[in-house]
Amino acid sequence: xxxxxxxxxxxxxxxxxxxxxxxxxxxxxxxxxxxxxxxxxxxxxxxxxxxxxxxxxxxxxxxxxxxxxxxxxxxxxxxxxxxxxxxxxxxxxxxxxxxxxxxxxxxxxxxxxxxxxxxxxxxxxxxxxxxxxxxxxxxxxxxxxxxxxxxxxxxxxxxxxxxxxxxxxxxxxxxxxxxxxxxxxxxxxxxxxxxxxxxxxxxxxxxxxxxxxxxxxxxxxxxxxxxxxxxxxxxxxxxxxxxxxxxxxxxxxxxxxxxxxxxxxxxxxxxxxxxxxxxxxxxxxxxxxxxxxxxxxxxxxxxxxxxxxxxxxxxxxxxxxxxxxxxxxxxxxxxxxxxxxxxxxxxxxxxxxxxxxxxxxxxxxxxxxxxxxxxxxxxxxxxxxxxxxxxxxxxxxxxxxxxxxxxxxxxxxxxxxxxxxxxxxxxxxxxxxxxxxxxxxxxxxxxxxxxxxxxxxxxxxxxxxxxxxxxxxxxxxxxxxxxxxxxxxxxxxxxxxxxxxxx
Amino acid sequence: xxxxxxxxxxxxxxxxxxxxxxxxxxxxxxxxxxxxxxxxxxxxxxxxxxxxxxxxxxxxxxxxxxxxxxxxxxxxxxxxxxxxxxxxxxxxxxxxxxxxxxxxxxxxxxxxxxxxxxxxxxxxxxxxxxxxxxxxxxxxxxxxxxxx
Numbered sequence: 001x002x003x004x005x006x007x008x009x010x011x012x013x014x015x016x017x018x019x020x021x022x023x024x025x026x027x028x029x030x031x032x033x034x035x036x037x038x039x040x041x042x043x044x045x046x047x048x049x050x051x052x053x054x055x056x057x058x059x060x061x062x063x064x065x066x067x068x069x070x071x072x073x074x075x076x077x078x079x080x081x082x083x084x085x086x087x088x089x090x091x092x093x094x095x096x097x098x099x100x101x102x103x104x105x106x107x108x109x110x111x112x113x114x115x116x117x118x119x120x121x122x123x124x125x126x127x128x129x130x131x132x133x134x135x136x137x138x139x140x141x142x143x144x145x146x147x148x149x150x151x152x153x154x155x156x157x158x159x160x161x162x163x164x165x166x167x168x169x170x171x172x173x174x175x176x177x178x179x180x181x182x183x184x185x186x187x188x189x190x191x192x193x194x195x196x197x198x199x200x201x202x203x204x205x206x207x208x209x210x211x212x213x214x215x216x217x218x219x220x221x222x223x224x225x226x227x228x229x230x231x232x233x234x235x236x237x238x239x240x241x242x243x244x245x246x247x248x249x250x251x252x253x254x255x256x257x258x259x260x261x262x263x264x265x266x267x268x269x270x271x272x273x274x275x276x277x278x279x280x281x282x283x284x285x286x287x288x289x290x291x292x293x294x295x296x297x298x299x300x301x302x303x304x305x306x307x308x309x310x311x312x313x314x315x316x317x318x319x320x321x322x323x324x325x326x327x328x329x330x331x332x333x334x335x336x337x338x339x340x341x342x343x344x345x346x347x348x349x350x351x352x353x354x355x356x357x358x359x360x361x362x363x364x365x366x367x368x369x370x371x372x373x374x375x376x377x378x379x380x381x382x383x384x385x386x387x388x389x390x391x392x393x394x395x396x397x398x399x400x401x402x403x404x405x406x407x408x409x410x411x412x413x414x415x416x417x418x419x420x421x422x423x424x425x426x427x428x429x430x431x432x433x434x435x436x437x438x439x440x441x442x443x444x445x446x447x448x449x450x451x452x453x454x455x456x457x458x459x460x461x462x463x464x465x466x467x468x469x470x471x472x473x474x475x476x477x478x479x480x481x482x483x484x485x486x487x488x489x490x491x492x493x494x495x496x497x498x499x500x501x502x503x
Numbered sequence: 504x505x506x507x508x509x510x511x512x513x514x515x516x517x518x519x520x521x522x523x524x525x526x527x528x529x530x531x532x533x534x535x536x537x538x539x540x541x542x543x544x545x546x547x548x549x550x551x552x553x554x555x556x557x558x559x560x561x562x563x564x565x566x567x568x569x570x571x572x573x574x575x576x577x578x579x580x581x582x583x584x585x586x587x588x589x590x591x592x593x594x595x596x597x598x599x600x601x602x603x604x605x606x607x608x609x610x611x612x613x614x615x616x617x618x619x620x621x622x623x624x625x626x627x628x629x630x631x632x633x634x635x636x637x638x639x640x641x642x643x644x645x646x647x648x649x650x651x
Contacts, residue, residue, distance in 0.1 A: 054641070167565065171520050171558035174551045178527050185544035190534055192544055193527075216583065223579035223613050391614045395625050398583065398610050399603055402590045403637050410644055415591040419584055426580050431516040449547045461539030494565050 003129075010358025014366055018059050019359065026063035027367045030070020031374055032385055037078050039393065040087040041071035042330050043218040046210035047397065049337060050404035057341035058356045062363040064337055065317070068330050069121060069364070072273065072310045073371045076113040076302070077379070078386060080106055081236075089273035089309045092281045096294065096301025103297050107240025112251055112299055113306040114241075114375040118368055120259040120307035124314035125364045127263055128321075132350060132357070135322040139347030144454035145466050149475035151448045154269045154325040156479045159437040160486030161270030167490050168433045176441020177448070179204055186446075187453065199413040206336040208405055208414045209442060212421020213428070213435050214329070215401050219394045220422070221429050236380050243299065251303035254284045258304035262311030267318050269327035273309040280308035314364060321349060321357060325444070329436035332443045517563025524555025582613035598649035599638060603630040 013019060033044045045064050052060035071087055078086035080097035093113065100109040142150070159169030182193045183203035194200045243251070258280040265276035284304040285294045294301050319325050324345030326332040335345045343353060350357045374382070405414045428435055459465035467473040528549055537543025586609035593602035607629055611622040634647045 165562070167558055167562050171555060171562065174555045174558065175520070175523065177551050178548065178555070181548055185534075188535070188544050190544040192534060192548065193530060216587070220580055220583055223583065223615075224576050389618070389621065391611070391618055392621050392625065394613075395607055395610045395622075396629060398586060399590070399606055399629055399633060402587060402606065403633060403643075406594070406645075407637065407641065407643050412591050412594060415587065419587050419591070422584060422587070427516070427519070430511050431513070432511075433516070445547075449542075452547070453542045456539055456542060463539075490561060490565055494561060497564070 006133075006354060006358045007129075007362065009354055010360075010362035013058060013355045013359030014062070014362035018056065019062050019363060020366065022055070022059050022063040023066050023363045023367050024370055026066020027070035027073075027370050028374060030067040030072075031074035031371065031382060033067070034071030034074025034086045034090075035077045035382060035385055036388065036393070037082070037084045037086055037222075039397070040218065041068050042333065043214045043397075044071070045330060045333050046207070046214045047400055047404055049207045049210065049333065049340070050407050052337050053340065053408060057338060057343055058359050060337055060341065061334065061356065061360055062367075064334055065360060065364070066367045068334070069310065069313045069367065070371055072121075072306075072313050073114060073117050073375050074382070075309075076117070076306055077110060077375075077383065080109045080113065080302075081383065082386065089277055089313075090306075091274070092277045092305040093302050095281070096297050096299075099295065099297030100299075100302070101297075105240075105297070107236055108243050108247060108299075109302055110236060110379055111241030111376065112243050112247065113302055114372065114379075116251065116255045116258070116303045116307040117310040117375075118372050119255055120262055120310035121314050121364070121368045123259040124263045124266060124311040125361065125368070127315055128318050128364075129361055132318050132322040135318065136347040136350040139323055140351075142347065142471070143469075144451040144458065145472040146469060146475070148448065148451040148455055149466055149472035149479070150323060150325055151444050151451065153475045153479045153482070154319075154327070155437070155440060155444055155448070156483050156486075157268065158270040158327060158440050159434070160482055161268070161275075164432060164434055165490075166486040168431075169437045170486075172428070172433055172435070172438040173441040176438035176443075177445030178441075179209065179438070180442040180445030181449070186450070197413070199411060203446075204417065204442075205405075205408065205414055206333070206340075206442070207408055208417040209421055210333050210336070210439065211401050211405055212418040213425040213438065214333075215397065216418060216422035217425030217429055217435070219397055220426050222390065223394065224429075236383050238377060238380065241376060241379065247299045251299040254280075254300045254304035255307045257283060257287075258307030259311040261304075262308030263315040265308070266312035266315030266327070269319065269325065272316065272328040273312040276308040276312040277305035280304040317360075320345070321360075323347060324349065326440060329439045332436070332439045336443060514563045517559045517561070517565075519559070520562060521556050521559025524552045524557075524559055527552035527555060576613075576615045579613040579615075582609055582611075586610035586613070594645060596649055598647055599634055599645045600630040600647050601649075603633055 030041060033039045034041065044067050048064060072089060075086035075090035076093045076097065078084055079090045079093035080101050083094050083098035085091040085094055097109050100106065155173050159173045160166045182200055184191050184201050191201065261280045261283060262276040265271040265279065281301065281304055284300050285291045288300065316327055316331050319327055320331040320335060326335050338345055401418065402415055405418050425435065455465050466476050531545045531548035531552055534545030535543035536545040586606045589609055590602045590606040593605055604626055607626045611617045637643045638645060638647055
């Protein structure tokens with residue numbers, strides 16, 4: 001059985017001392033930043049990127065991934081205890097988690113969210129183990145037209161299916177593509193959008209982009225709305241964590257539905273953990289015999305969304321690792337980390353770097369078990385972290401951003417780039433322009449162009465080549481459908497407005 | 504704390520996006536366009552640039568539901584960007600310690616209620632820590648004090 005030897009390879013990679021250590025560092029850090037409302041997984045991973053330069057690629061990815069799924073465990077803690085989501089994906093957990101805490105059942109809420117987080121994560125890891133290699137094998141036969149179609153679909157879906165304005169999402173994808181094209185054109189050597197800066201010949205640094213758009217902008221977003229007072233947190237004891245029989249019974253079915261919803265949302269581009277948790281909550285409310293009780297502090301209302309968001313962060317690795325197409329911003333940064341190490345993402349990854357792929361998969365198991373241990377017995381200790389005042393944090397984060405960006409190429413230019421992207425990011429926060437599509441465009445833009453060029457070269461300029469193979473025609477048609485569905489409302493609005501003016 | 508009635512204008516935002524797209528198109532016109540059989544480096548930028556212009560204009564004049572964000576602490580961006588700029592400008596001429604101290608002092612004012620005690624602790628801890636970790640630990644080519 002091939003799978004067993006793969007699992008063995010993976011396990012021996014994941015159990016190497018460095019990988020174990022950084023897996024622990026990742027998940028512990030993830031729990032902490034997930035818990036702290038001022039800082040999330042995305043900005044943390046962006047800030048950690050420079051450190052990964054000093055690591056083996058497998059170790060780096062294991063650590064970054066640990067931060068990502070660890071944050072989902074930590075995030076619910078702030079939702080329950082403070083009524084402030086630790087990360088955006090835990091926003092729904094506030095609805096029933098905080099009332100539970102007010103009723104004196106904070107412990108049970110924390111216990112249940114940790115256990116269902118583990119179950120949701122485990123479910124998606126199993127799906128990942130079986131589905132990713134299959135998809136990757138199918139994708140090995142892909143040529144340029146298929147790649148073009150899949151990337152196009154990824155970009156369009158990511159910008160139209162996420163929450164918020166479709167127009168803004170699409171605009172940001174396009175802006176991202178432009179940023180991605182900066183530098184020397186690989187085919188002709190023509191410098192594009194360089195404006196004489198030699199530092200830009202290799203393209204803009206993804207670290208500077210991510211730090212500016214996610215690191216600096218997130219600090220600003222917090223400071224803009226801060227009123228400066230620290231949080232008050234109650235203590236949590238180990239004994240209070242365990243749910244009773246009725247609570248276990250009530251949360252079983254919601255957990256199972258939540259993890260299936262989460263797993264599917266994670267695989268689809270654009271629908272990440274946030275949408276998964278909202279969808280899971282809405283589903284439970286609709287199926288429930290007593291929907292009026294939602295929001296008063298019932299276990300169904302925290303089990304479903306927490307199972308969903310953890311399932312979704314693990315299954316998000318499926319398109320990223322199997323196809324090299326990231327579905328959201330965190331996955332895009334993660335792919336960026338791989339590319340920094342010279343590992344080309346794509347369907348070849350599973351076969352060419354089995355130690356990386358299977359090592360990562362096995363580290364997910366190890367990391368999730370570590371998280372279970374961190375979040376159950378040690379939760380009382382972690383909760384105190386919430387008392388750290390934000391003013392002590394953000395200054396250190398700013399310095400870390402500066403040092404991190406500088407350390408990559410030892411040049412000051414990249415810091416100015418961070419400032420520029422910080423300004424752009426600030427504008428995007430104020431105007432509610434989504435940042436994830438921009439990063440996806442930045443990363444996938446060059447791949448899109450390259451594959452389009454190749455496809456049109458083969459077909460001698462005939463666009464019908466994208467409809468010649470079933471895979472590419474399916475994805476092109478799906479892209480057009482998704483685009484059309486997303487644009488119906490804005491177009492109707494425009495038409496209405498023009499008619500209104502004419503009358 | 505500074506409170507304001509400032510709100511975001513969709514028209515302004517959309518026009519900025521459209522202008523960016525226009526700039527992209529104008530710049531990309533200088534690159535060889537190529538033709539469909541052999542796309543030149545100017546092909547995709549122009550296509551994307553035109554799309555950005557169109558999307559920007561539809562955001563500006565499309566009248567979607569306008570966003571309502573009222574920031575409470577408008578001085579934060581000014582001080583955060585100033586602190587980063589100060590660090591970048593001071594690093595080479597003054598050294599890591601001074602650049603970091605400048606960053607701490609300026610960034611502290613971005614907080615709505617700066618706490619003098621914690622700022623003072625940060626002012627000592629961060630330069631020392633960063634020098635130990637990044638200069639002596641990781642060996643970054645920066646001097647702690649440029650004039651020593």
